[in-house]
Amino acid sequence: MHDIRALRADPAAFDADLARRGVEPVSAKLLAWDGERRQAQTVLQEKQGRRKALAREIGTLKRNGGDSSDLEAEGLALRAEMEALEEQVNVLGRESTALLANLPNRLDATVPEGPDESANVVQHEWGAKPAFTFTPKQHFELGETLKQMDFATAAKLSGSRFVVLRGGIARLARALGQFMLDLHVTEHGYTETQVPVMVNDDAMYGTDKLPKFADQSFRTEDGRWLIPTAEVPLTASVSGDILEASALPLRMTALSQCFRSEAGAAGRDVRGMLRQHQFEKVEMVSVTTPEESDAEHERMTRCAEKVLEKLNIPYRRVLLCAGDTGFGAAKTFDLEAWLPGQGAWREISSCSNTRDFQGRRMNARYRPQAGAAPVFVHTLNGSGLAVGRTLIAVMENYQNEDGSVSVPDVLHPYMGGVEKIS
Known part of the structure; x- marks a missing residue:
């Protein structure tokens, strides 16, 4: 607002x-x-x-x-x-x-001009792309050959854009989510939070998902919404509040199911897990002061980058241009992981500073000092990371010629010592 x-x-x-x-x-x-x-x-x-x-x-x-x-x-x-x-x-x-x-947020002055993703600016790259002695496969080819990624059964149960994971791949997905949560809580200072996956109109409106994105969300018969991301309940948890300055920044993280109708995505990424109606994501949310929000944006993005670095997944940070920056964001950094099977960089995290845009919509404020008039908070959100897309990146970067998938070292404790999925 x-x-x-x-x-x-x-x-x-x-x-x-x-x-x-x-x-x-x-x-x-x-x-x-x-x-x-x-x-x-x-x-x-x-x-x-x-x-x-x-x-x-x-x-x-x-x-x-x-x-x-x-x-x-x-x-x-x-x-x-x-x-x-x-x-x-x-x-x-x-x-x-x-x-x-219905008006989008005002952009930060440092956001580059441009109509679409072609004008986004790469800030830096990290990691070396793996060199294969064979032609790397895409994740769905690997998963279906292993008989642990089942799109046909999911379609029978729910329709298109769903998947059933089994065996080692299912465990790998669970391991990724737990690893990300542990990292953000123990090393990055976020508070682990479990949130509802259904919210009311006020929560969606306050986090700028309504009215703009109603057609991209699922609504229940009793008028609640399935969350498109845990950003919604995490951020809306402070709606209507007047916080003390000493309580800021608030840093929260949650692993949740997310639901999106993917309206307008017909024909895009129809194979595999890149674009699903239901997926898991570890979300990071910060509530802070106007003076600290730019520094918090950099900090949050680094937290997401650390996940990829510990997994040894090559990535690049991209500053989104004006035409590609989301509705509620003043400035956004995307992290794109290298997918050898596709031979392309694909978004795996998006970290945005919304400034006071959401704070105004949900009337969330803080008191700079005792007796001072309340001021709207600044809110930030970022994927830390999207679990399904991280699973894709691990499978494609750690694949072997025989179709097996090696497990990144950092995940061995979460996999009961399993080092290879075959």
Whole structure:
């Protein structure tokens, strides 16, 4: 959500920031509505004052035996006028809020220009791509040959974009999730959290998933939403709160199931596990102050990078351009893992600073010091990592010519000592 005061202060800058995302100018319309609403509110307050004065005058007349019929008629007319003004104020307020709720966040000045992912900027690369003496296979080829990755049974049970994992691959997926959680809790200082996978409208709206992404989410018959990411319940856990500065930063992590309808993704990544309706992800969320959010963004991204480094998966960090930055983000770093079977870099983590965009939507604030006025918090979220995509990266980077998959050293304790899946 945007601060209408910032728009009033510099409407040209507001429109220019949104233009970087390809959004048409809206400040003139918003300011016109805002002006009408404030004028109507001023007139309403004046009429409220007059009505109170009338009530006093009518009371005095009646106590003295006078005729108050003219004043009572004026009062009735005032009531009708006030009801019309209240409706005007409410309608203009709803229209302004609806428009603001559908506008993306303003981008950080360091976000590069560009219409789509082709303009993203690689910040750095880490690790050496594995050199194979054979043609590497894609993860689904490996998994189906091992008879431990079953898309046919999943389709029979649930339809497309689901998978059944078995045996060593299922255990490897579980090991990855546990390893990531342990790393973020013991070394990175995040608090492990278990969250509901169903949330209400307020939680989705406050984390900018509604109304923009309603068609990409699953809704239950009783009106709740299956979470698209644990970012939603973790971030929304502070909605409506006024936190003490000493409590910040809050750092939370959760391993959860995630659900996405993948609307608009028809024909993309139809083979394998890259784009699923249901998947596991370890999420990191930080709630912090405006002064610390940029440093927290770098810290969070490094936490995600550490997972890949300990797994020895080659990756690169990419700064997303204006046209590829998500709706709620002011700035985003993607981590892309090297997949030898595809011969391509693929996103495995996305770490975003939303600044106070979500804080305003969910009215989450903190008090900088005792007695000070509350200030909106800054919130950040990042994948640390997507378990299914990390499983893909491990399988493709650690595959052997005979179709087996070696287990990264750091996962041996989580695999009961198993060093190879065959």
